[in-house]
Amino acid sequence: MGLLKLRKNKKFSYTPRYFDDKGEGNPFEIKHKFDEHRKTIGNNGFKTKLNNALEDYKNPDKKANKRVLIIVAILILVFLFIIDFDLSIFFS
Template structure:
């Protein structure tokens, strides 16, 4: 057993007894919910290509999602200030 070699996983050609071949893909395929929207998920690429894809995703964000996150954060901050009984009247003009 080599120290620098990774062990290969065993592959089996198992098909379930009641599996319908006409369905959409294998029922045992593990796929995440948002994989089709991400650039970074997919074929095994080099680290430079993965970094470039992640940088492109960072540069072109979804503005609606950012606005939603800002609203949620603002509401959570206001709830936190209400819980600690912070006086918001210091921000209002007299």
């Protein structure tokens, strides 16, 4: 009656080569680089994640925000130069 039984999976005693023996975490777990700095990662509820994301959005880093605005302005000027837009309409 081997037709109705399923085969069992083979089990191996594999240990990763570069896994530290201190037992810190699971060696097979894939984590992102900045997971420990994010509030929205974890088994929190949807409402908690949404509140944390809105809190992070309301208190942005001022330097990063300024840098993004400068980069966007430079890209817009380069685009206007490429399409040969006449900037003299803004200046009298």
